[in-house]
Amino acid sequence: MLKFYYAPGACSTASHIGLEESGARFDSQALSFAKNEQKTPEYLKINPRGRVPALVIDEGAIVENTAILDYVAAKYAPHLMPKDPAQRARAISLMAWFSNTVHPSFTHISRPERFATDTAVHEHLKAVGRENFHANLKEIDGFLAGKQWIMGNDFSVVDGYALVFYGWGKRIGLPVADLENYTAWKDRMLARPAVRRVLEREQSVLLAA
Numbered sequence: 001m002l003k004f005y006y007a008p009g010a011c012s013t014a015s016h017i018g019l020e021e022s023g024a025r026f027d028s029q030a031l032s033f034a035k036n037e038q039k040t041p042e043y044l045k046i047n048p049r050g051r052v053p054a055l056v057i058d059e060g061a062i063v064e065n066t067a068i069l070d071y072v073a074a075k076y077a078p079h080l081m082p083k084d085p086a087q088r089a090r091a092i093s094l095m096a097w098f099s100n101t102v103h104p105s106f107t108h109i110s111r112p113e114r115f116a117t118d119t120a121v122h123e124h125l126k127a128v129g130r131e132n133f134h135a136n137l138k139e140i141d142g143f144l145a146g147k148q149w150i151m152g153n154d155f156s157v158v159d160g161y162a163l164v165f166y167g168w169g170k171r172i173g174l175p176v177a178d179l180e181n182y183t184a185w186k187d188r189m190l191a192r193p194a195v196r197r198v199l200e201r202e203q204s205v206l207l208a209a
Ligand SMILES: N[C@@H](CCC(=O)N[C@@H](CS)C(=O)NCC(=O)O)C(=O)O
Pocket: 010, 011, 012, 033, 038, 050, 051, 052, 053, 063, 064, 065, 066, 099
């Protein structure tokens, strides 16, 4: 049985949605960041970096959303990743950008101490992070223009990843409703039963008015 570790509202929602959409059977365990449960000796054996998500399979633990999502699609639900090699490369490219650029722009807002020990510059880092994160949301909005799903006509694991950032934007009070393509797509996401199950389990801000 697969075991999935996540924290409600964290980037692990991406893998959570991929798993739920895949139809695979999995056990899940929510970790509380408020209680620092991602740093317990038990969890550090699973992911020594002390981060979520982690998916434990027979062969050991897989960490990083991009890897978990590719694995889940390959093993349980091939329709959740594009088959065409060029489209598949674009899907991985987008997830890599989410992980290496979009997510860290938000981390500057939520954890400025990771980027500078001088507390005097933390407010500045947060302000720059906010601008960069908002610019990234606008880029995603542009990317979704004229599309049903982020890769085009077919829903994929990349969609679940993109939903994380809309929720974070809403959480910090960015004017996400002004992002017309992203907002219309978010509504399509919320109409998917598997996505709703995950958001309800995580008590997501996306379900709040
Ligand atoms: N690139 C990684 C990022 C993992 C990550 O940074 N997760 C955050 C939650 S969004 C975390 O576990 N933070 C806990 C901490 O920093 O203590 C991925 O996509 O899986």
